[in-house]
Structure formats: structure tokens, C-alpha cells
Amino acid sequence: MSPAAPDDALPEGQTLGEGKYLRLISENGWEYVVRPHSTGVVVIVAVTAERRLILVEQRRVAVHSQVVELPAGLVGDTAAARGEPLATAARRELLEETGYEAERMVELAAGPIAVGIGSEIVTFFHAQGLRRTGPGGGDETEQIVVHEVALSELAGWLAAKRQSGALVDPKLFAGLYLIGEAG
Amino acid sequence: MSPAAPDDALPEGQTLGEGKYLRLISENGWEYVVRPHSTGVVVIVAVTAERRLILVEQRRVAVHSQVVELPAGLVGDTAAARGEPLATAARRELLEETGYEAERMVELAAGPIAVGIGSEIVTFFHAQGLRRTGPGGGDETEQIVVHEVALSELAGWLAAKRQSGALVDPKLFAGLYLIGEAG
Numbered sequence: 219m220s221p222a223a224p225d226d227a228l229p230e231g232q233t234l235g236e237g238k239y240l241r242l243i244s245e246n247g248w249e250y251v252v253r254p255h256s257t258g259v260v261v262i263v264a265v266t267a268e269r270r271l272i273l274v275e276q277r278r279v280a281v282h283s284q285v286v287e288l289p290a291g292l293v294g295d296t297a298a299a300r301g302e303p304l305a306t307a308a309r310r311e312l313l314e315e316t317g318y319e320a321e322r323m324v325e326l327a328a329g330p331i332a333v334g335i336g337s338e339i340v341t342f343f344h345a346q347g348l349r350r351t352g353p354g355g356g357d358e359t360e361q362i363v364v365h366e367v368a369l370s371e372l373a374g375w376l377a378a379k380r381q382s383g384a385l386v387d388p389k390l391f392a393g394l395y396l397i398g399e400a401g
Numbered sequence: 402m403s404p405a406a407p408d409d410a411l412p413e414g415q416t417l418g419e420g421k422y423l424r425l426i427s428e429n430g431w432e433y434v435v436r437p438h439s440t441g442v443v444v445i446v447a448v449t450a451e452r453r454l455i456l457v458e459q460r461r462v463a464v465h466s467q468v469v470e471l472p473a474g475l476v477g478d479t480a481a482a483r484g485e486p487l488a489t490a491a492r493r494e495l496l497e498e499t500g501y502e503a504e505r506m507v508e509l510a511a512g513p514i515a516v517g518i519g520s521e522i523v524t525f526f527h528a529q530g531l532r533r534t535g536p537g538g539g540d541e542t543e544q545i546v547v548h549e550v551a552l553s554e555l556a557g558w559l560a561a562k563r564q565s566g567a568l569v570d571p572k573l574f575a576g577l578y579l580i581g582e583a584g
Binding site for chain 1: 416417418419420421422423425427428429431432433434436442461462463464468470473475510512513514515516517518519520521522523525568569570571572573574575576577578579580581582583584
């Protein structure tokens with residue numbers, strides 16, 4: 219293992235359980251999970267020239283529901299992606315999930331989104347200069363539906379989705395704020 | 402245990418590890434944590450009459466850093482709070498952490514904030530009609546610093562905080578979007 223491998227950055231603490239992807243840690247009376255084989259999470263805010271927000275929808279086992287989200291993914295979680303820059307992961311995930319390529323991938327902000335349960339740091343990117351070049355839909359393990367929703371109709375569209383039983387990831391609202399949109 | 406106790410709502414799956422607060426589950430090849438002794442998380446967006454956003458700052462073990470966040474807390478996680486409505490938890494947490502009481506606690510939106518690692522559903526509230534009546538600072542297990550930051554100066558204030566080594570929870574931006582603020 220190289221000195222810069224993700225495992226070296228793991229915090230001290232007692233391991234309470236370990237899966238293939240997540241490790242549950244207890245430290246000084248606090249509990250949280252880490253993802254040893256990834257170096258981060260990227261979330262992509264992508265609005266087309268026609269002012270349509272690109273969203274993905276997929277079934278999420280953790281909540282046993284369909285969830286509407288911004289395109290997103292793990293950084294450096296495969297052998298091929300080890301050590302990749304955050305912006306590279308953002309480009310890869312946007313293309314895999316939605317079929318869009320971006321001329322520019324601008325970093326907006328980074329921070330811990332669920333610090334009560336995990337160490338995960340999420341970095342938001344603004345995908346600019348969009349061009350659809352692929353089918354999207356995710357990799358072979360994913361079943362992702364892509365939506366393009368006019369920002370002017372977003373509130374009503376999300377309300378209808380919720381009515382049909384889907385959940386909406388609030389990171390969507392954070393992303394819109396970060397690109398200067400008002401709620 | 403009563404039929405409505407939180408444990409009854411737990412999903413199927415194999416337990417890989419269990420702490421005092423969190424349980425690590427594997428289900429159909431996916432891993433995530435649940436918090437069996439709580440029924441939710443509330444996050445409170447509170448802006449004073451002077452257009453100052455109320456923020457809290459505390460050390461978070463999961464990321465080994467100071468984190469700047471909206472006031473927030475668990476729902477129904479103590480014997481005294483078992484079965485409490487979400488809005489009641491929001492009022493309690495706002496008062497405990499910041500010393501503010503709100504005339505109205507308006508629900509904004511709810512959703513899974515970190516569905517790749519946990520089942521947690523976060524509900525955002527807008528605290529309206531604020532009045533400071535207590536010291537804040539959290540309960541006996543917490544060491545919370547309260548900040549009141551003019552919305553017009555927020556971006557610069559957050560940049561300075563980051564410069565000093567603190568992390569910023571992006572839920573803050575989601576909350577601002579949900580009350581109609583533009584980034």
C-alpha cells in the first residue's frame with residue numbers, strides 16, 4: 219500500500235463492525251462510519267442552456283424508496299480511479315449517470331453532510347457548458363432514471379414526485395443555493 | 402416495547418456491527434447505518450429580525466474538526482422525548498443549542514441527506530418570530546458556540562471560518578434555499 223492510500227487517513231477508534239464498503243467506529247463515546255476504500259463524494263449541479271436541472275432517480279436500499287438526487291458518486295473507489303482528482307470523478311459520474319459532458323467543472327464548496335453518522339466529506343461541483351454525448355443510466359450495478367426539470371417548474375415537479383412516494387435528497391437544495399438560485 | 406417503538410420500523414438485513422447508537426447493516430449488497438433509538442433528525446433555519454442567521458459550531462469527532470452547522474438534533478432519542486412530534490424536537494433543540502424560542506416552527510422539507518451511508522431522514526424547519534430566552538450552548542454532553550451572522554456577510558464569514566480550519570456543513574445552504582434566499 220502506498221503512503222497516500224486512503225486507509226492511512228483513517229481516524230483512531232475502536233471498530234465495532236466492518237463490511238465490504240463501510241466500517242463502524244466508536245471513538246470517545248461517539249459513533250460514526252467511514253468508507254475506507256474511497257477518498258470522497260462528489261455532487262454535481264448541472265443546469266442546461268434551457269434552464270433545466272438534471273436530476274437522477276434510483277431506488278436506495280438504505281431508505282427502501284425511490285430517491286431523487288443530484289448526480290453524485292464516490293471518488294477513487296475502484297482500482298482504475300485510485301488517486302483521481304475530485305473534478306475528474308465529477309466528470310466521470312456526470313457522464314455515467316446522465317450522459318452529459320461538461321466543458322468546465324467548477325468546485326463550489328465542500329463539507330461534511332451527515333456528521334452525526336459519518337466522516338464523509340461531500341464536494342459540490344457546477345458543471346458548465348453541458349453537451350449530451352451518452353445514454354447515462356449509471357454503471358452495470360446501477361439503475362438510474364435521468365430527469366431534466368425546468369427550474370421554473372421544480373417545486374411542483376418535486377411535490378408530485380413526493381406524492382408518488384419518492385424521497386428528495388436535500389443536497390439538491392444546497393446545490394441550487396451554491397449556484398446562486400433562490401428557493 | 403410498545404408496537405410503535407422505533408425498533409419496529411427497522412428494515413430487514415444482516416447486522417455487521419452494533420454500537421450504543423448506530424447499527425451497521427448489510428442488505429442485498431448495500432451497506433448503511435441506522436439509528437435504532439431515534440425517529441429522525443431536525444434541522445432549524447433561524448434568521449433574526451435583523452437578518453442574522455443563527456449558526457452553531459462544535460467539534461465533531463467523525464471528522465476531527467470544528468464544524469459550523471445549522472442548529473439540529475435527534476428526535477425522540479431520550480425517554481423523556483419518546484414519541485415527540487418533529488416540531489417539538491425542533492423547538493427543543495433550537496432552545497438548547499442557541500437559547501432562542503420561536504413563535505412558529507414551519508416545516509420546509511424532509512429527505513435522506515446521506516443515503517449512501519445511512520437511512521437518516523432530515524426534516525428542515527423554519528423558526529419564525531425568534532426571541533432569545535436562554536443561554537444556549539447545548540446539553541451537558543455538548544460544547545456548542547453560537548454565532549449570529551448577517552446574511553449579507555455570510556459568504557465572507559464562512560470563508561474565514563474555513564481558513565481557520567473549520568468545516569461547513571452544506572445543509573446550511575439547503576436551509577437557506579428552502580427559506581427563499583439566493584446564494
